[in-house]
Amino acid sequence: MPAILPHFGKFQIASKMLTSSVFVALLMTVDTTVLAQPSIAPTQIQSQPAPDTNPIAQKLFGQWETKDPSSSTSLTFIFTPENKLFLLIPDSKDTGAIEFKYRINPTPQPMHLDVIISSNEEPVLTIFEFTANSQMRLQLDGTNPGKPRPTAFSSQASLFKKVSNGTTLPDNIQIINPEAENQQTNDPKVEAKKVIASINLAQQAYYLQNQKFGTLEQLNLGIKPETENYHYRIVPSFQQAQIVISTAAAKKPQLKSYTGIVFNRTVKGQAMAITGICETDEPSNKPPLRPIFSNQKSQQIQCPVGSHLL
Structure with a gap:
């Protein structure tokens, strides 16, 4: 990266x-x-x-x-x-x-x-x-x-x-x-990274305007829930007041899967959004489980076993 x-x-x-x-x-x-x-x-x-x-x-x-x-x-x-x-x-x-x-x-x-x-x-x-x-x-x-x-x-x-x-x-x-970049053919190895990164940023903007996180349709990014390579979704159970999770589940055996997360935190009276993307260590059709927030300054998002933080 x-x-x-x-x-x-x-x-x-x-x-x-x-x-x-x-x-x-x-x-x-x-x-x-x-x-x-x-x-x-x-x-x-x-x-x-x-x-x-x-x-x-x-x-x-x-x-x-x-x-x-x-x-x-x-x-x-x-x-x-x-x-x-x-x-x-x-x-x-x-x-x-x-x-x-x-x-x-x-x-x-x-x-x-x-x-x-x-x-x-x-x-x-x-x-x-x-x-x-x-x-x-x-x-x-x-x-x-x-x-x-x-x-x-x-x-x-x-x-x-x-x-x-x-x-x-x-x-x-x-x-x-x-x-120039957007005219180039999408590489399936980076498709999901692009989509989850865009969702993370859009969720930050949506939260600022609405004090809550949005669905794929509400984010208005033009992202389809399913492509040739991936299934995309925003996990309803984690669409909470301060946390939202999105996933990209691979449809092909050679591809890895991804989980994106946005944490809203207040630090010294200032609101901050801490975001991250976890990638499976090996090709998988199952996205990583929910990442957790850590107080470690070096790596505030901890990815679950079998995945790593991008």
């Missing part, structure tokens, strides 16, 4: 800024893409602003950062003149970045920003403005692909500080392009 994936378990999911719908959508894309394929070969993008670009776009070009007020985690965007938007993977800025497309309309007030996650779905429509102290106010909270554009900033709008005018990605960065 790529080394960057475990970092997502460190997020303080209660933070309004970091749990906005668009951010969760981006993370779900990250989780699915990273599990699906090795990242694109390390590349460095040299971006030079076009001389005829409008002043608003020129001001937007560069690296912008905002911090989670409840932790030290930061969210970093890089806007380039080629209408590429890079999300630097939190806690892994020297490892990976996810590539999206964007477009702006500087005429309306507030100005319009569209984030194109994939050509297979509608863009995320939002608003932004530059403040008097040269920061950027960006409405992330409450946005989602296909949802109407907000008309005003909410109290949860994020303030970004420009930390660099450069649009060159850090050295040795791994660029993940969801559009």
Whole structure:
């Protein structure tokens, strides 16, 4: 498994800024893409602003950062003149970045920003403005692909500080392009990992909005309960107030099975979601039994005998 994936378990999911719908959508894309394929070969993008670009776009070009007020985690965007938007993977800025497309309309007030996650779905429509102290106010909270554009900033709008005018990605960065990756044929050996990882992240987002976990249909991920390779289900008996379990049972003898879990915990007054995926040690048509929560900082989720934590 790529080394960057475990970092997502460190997020303080209660933070309004970091749990906005668009951010969760981006993370779900990250989780699915990273599990699906090795990242694109390390590349460095040299971006030079076009001389005829409008002043608003020129001001937007560069690296912008905002911090989670409840932790030290930061969210970093890089806007380039080629209408590429890079999300630097939190806690892994020297490892990976996810590539999206964007477009702006500087005429309306507030100005319009569209984030194109994939050509297979509608863009995320939002608003932004530059403040008097040269920061950027960006409405992330409450946005989602296909949802109407907000008309005003909410109290949860994020303030970004420009930390660099450069649009060159850090050295040795791994660029993940969801559009390119998603066009590749699904490998049955990683199908279930992708699905369970997406379910875990979607459950976190669903819980924030509804104070409970959701069914496959309610999560609206487009996941079929059965594919050629796996049976997927969310276990009703474990769809409790603070715990939810999902399983992927292999249908072919050469495949392993998986169990995903989301624990909601309160640590020092802050709500946190601790997630994990257990994989059977050997090919099996039976998913691992329920993982348990441990107070060990090194491995807070303990997988049952015959399985291991991804």
